[in-house]
Amino acid sequence: MARLPKATPGSRRISPRMPSGPSEEAFLASYDPTKFERLSVAVDVALLALDPSIGFMSLLVRRDAHPAKGAWSLPGTFVRPRESLDEAAKRVLRDKAETEDVYVEQLYTFGALDRDPRTRVISVAYYALIQRELMLQLVTPPTVDVGRVHEPFAIRIRGSQVELAFDHGEMLQTAILRVRGKLDYSPIGYELLGDRFTLFELQQLHETILGRKLNKDSFRRRMLASGQIEPTGELKERAVVLGGSAPATMELGRPAELYRAAPPPRPG
Amino acid sequence: MARLPKATPGSRRISPRMPSGPSEEAFLASYDPTKFERLSVAVDVALLALDPSIGFMSLLVRRDAHPAKGAWSLPGTFVRPRESLDEAAKRVLRDKAETEDVYVEQLYTFGALDRDPRTRVISVAYYALIQRELMLQLVTPPTVDVGRVHEPFAIRIRGSQVELAFDHGEMLQTAILRVRGKLDYSPIGYELLGDRFTLFELQQLHETILGRKLNKDSFRRRMLASGQIEPTGELKERAVVLGGSAPATMELGRPAELYRAAPPPRPG
DNA sequence: ATAATAGTGTCTCTCAGACACTATACC
DNA sequence: GGTATAGTGTCTGAGAGACACTATTAT
Numbered sequence: 001m002a003r004l005p006k007a008t009p010g011s012r013r014i015s016p017r018m019p020s021g022p023s024e025e026a027f028l029a030s031y032d033p034t035k036f037e038r039l040s041v042a043v044d045v046a047l048l049a050l051d052p053s054i055g056f057m058s059l060l061v062r063r064d065a066h067p068a069k070g071a072w073s074l075p076g077t078f079v080r081p082r083e084s085l086d087e088a089a090k091r092v093l094r095d096k097a098e099t100e101d102v103y104v105e106q107l108y109t110f111g112a113l114d115r116d117p118r119t120r121v122i123s124v125a126y127y128a129l130i131q132r133e134l135m136l137q138l139v140t141p142p143t144v145d146v147g148r149v150h151e152p153f154a155i156r157i158r159g160s161q162v163e164l165a166f167d168h169g170e171m172l173q174t175a176i177l178r179v180r181g182k183l184d185y186s187p188i189g190y191e192l193l194g195d196r197f198t199l200f201e202l203q204q205l206h207e208t209i210l211g212r213k214l215n216k217d218s219f220r221r222r223m224l225a226s227g228q229i230e231p232t233g234e235l236k237e238r239a240v241v242l243g244g245s246a247p248a249t250m251e252l253g254r255p256a257e258l259y260r261a262a263p264p265p266r267p268g
Numbered sequence: 269m270a271r272l273p274k275a276t277p278g279s280r281r282i283s284p285r286m287p288s289g290p291s292e293e294a295f296l297a298s299y300d301p302t303k304f305e306r307l308s309v310a311v312d313v314a315l316l317a318l319d320p321s322i323g324f325m326s327l328l329v330r331r332d333a334h335p336a337k338g339a340w341s342l343p344g345t346f347v348r349p350r351e352s353l354d355e356a357a358k359r360v361l362r363d364k365a366e367t368e369d370v371y372v373e374q375l376y377t378f379g380a381l382d383r384d385p386r387t388r389v390i391s392v393a394y395y396a397l398i399q400r401e402l403m404l405q406l407v408t409p410p411t412v413d414v415g416r417v418h419e420p421f422a423i424r425i426r427g428s429q430v431e432l433a434f435d436h437g438e439m440l441q442t443a444i445l446r447v448r449g450k451l452d453y454s455p456i457g458y459e460l461l462g463d464r465f466t467l468f469e470l471q472q473l474h475e476t477i478l479g480r481k482l483n484k485d486s487f488r489r490r491m492l493a494s495g496q497i498e499p500t501g502e503l504k505e506r507a508v509v510l511g512g513s514a515p516a517t518m519e520l521g522r523p524a525e526l527y528r529a530a531p532p533p534r535p536g
Numbered sequence: 537a538t539a540a541t542a543g544t545g546t547c548t549c550t551c552a553g554a555c556a557c558t559a560t561a562c563c
Numbered sequence: 564g565g566t567a568t569a570g571t572g573t574c575t576g577a578g579a580g581a582c583a584c585t586a587t588t589a590t
């Protein structure tokens with residue numbers, strides 16, 4: 001779990017003039033947790049990857065139980081009493097996407113009254129970012145599939161447009177807007193590429209996230225000056241063609257240098 | 269409630285090939301909401317105002333019951349089963365701050381295991397912005413008082429530093445960072461001023477939020493070109509001094525023109 | 537008049553965008 | 564050689580920062 005706000009140890013400072021009445025220890029020993037009505041709390045995760053020619057891709061699962069049985073939804077789970085929200089999100093990624101050590105961040109909490117037909121369910125939405133190649137390996141039917149999100153936020157699966165269960169379409173839209181908004185002021189996006197990438201690949205990533213073309217010269221200068229990336233000295237290798245004519249997508253021209261994400265600056 | 273993500277009607281599209289088994293209606297009629305363990309869900313609100321000479325101010329309440337009895341905390345409440353999260357936040361502002369029609373936005377959801385000693389409580393934190401004058405009217409002891417937040421995030425009440433109950437100090441810190449982050453790309457901040465203000469007052473507000481001095485000329489140009497404000501043609505009136513010498517804080521020099529927040533651009 | 541603040545005009549520096557040019561690959 | 568992509572050098576226009584100057588008030 002990365003880049004969540006720092007947790008500070010909870011402190012319960014008591015006033016010097018202790019008010020009269022039973023002690024806090026006695027209060028806690030006799031506390032009845034059912035005094036206030038409790039709610040179901042769920043976590044749903046939008047696992048995102050990016051393809052330059054498609055746009056955003058999100059992991060979707062097909063619901064095999066009521067409600068909305070048969071519909072597509074974001075992977076999610078109910079939060080257990082002994083796990084934190086972040087742990088629940090990680091558990092979803094582990095169980096339904098076989099994915100660990102990805103960038104995960106809390107997105108927004110959805111609490112409309114009628115968002116789940118069963119009962120009142122509060123859902124804390126998370127989003128996570130992985131590389132396109134890892135996303136494509138996750139397709140393990142029948143419970144897991146990859147949805148392709150075209151803008152403006154039409155969700156397609158293998159070409160045909162679908163509606164997600166519950167309010168998961170809104171969650172997905174919010175996640176994409178969050179990623180786009182963070183791109184300008186945050187070194188986000190490197191989780192979506194491999195550990196080595198060319199400047200043009202990075203530019204294509206930014207163009208896909210922002211939904212518009214960027215100026216090549218300016219993008220190069222800005223990225224090199226930002227300190228977010230560093231050159232490796234290596235050059236991108238070409239696919240070796242074993243005889244026959246080259247495929248239509250064969251790369252041409254001078255090979256590009258490979259860069260990697262620079263380590264964050266020392267806070268000292 | 270303003271500028272929350274748009275709610276879209278929840279849709280539960282069912283696959284054409286309906287899986288076998290009981291119908292969704294029959295499932296919902298027999299659903300047992302206690303099948304998954306439920307959690308307590310609370311809402312806490314950081315109501316913020318800004319004073320040019322102090323910095324951020326936040327409404328704090330003194331806890332009159334266990335746990336953390338006697339400690340200062342953000343106003344909050346448990347979420348009722350028949351109200352949305354936004355409604356709960358508005359109820360907190362109405363009941364504990366006698367405030368309505370303010371800018372309110374969801375902040376972050378805190379779900380650590382031990383954040384409340386009673387039982388497992390998930391807290392959805394909100395923040396709200398009001399004018400300094402309205403904040404100062406809210407001081408109605410003994411349950412309501414105004415805390416003054418100095419940076420870096422030391423919380424003072426009438427000069428002496430305090431620690432807030434639970435993880436409310438972290439919530440307050442997160443709220444201030446959110447307001448600061450939104451200042452650059454969003455027309456935020458006008459909720460913190462009256463309906464008429466001078467350019468210098470607006471600059472002081474931005475300087476307080478950002479924690480650094482801004483260039484006067486550049487700030488004027490940027491604000492006037494942004495379309496976020498419009499001139500009223502009125503001039504700021506001076507306090508009338510009824511005899512005697514002028515107070516030390518008397519305003520001097522040419523009176524400034526008053527501006528107001530411009531209406532948002534027509535989406536057509 | 538002097539002091540103090542509001543507001544304007546203009547210069548410079550920085551950076552994004554555009555374009556020309558060189559470098560290195562495959563054909 | 565031609566063509567396509569990678570990378571560099573330089574010009575230009577927009578905007579931020581700095582500074583000088585004018586405008587309007589109170590004392």
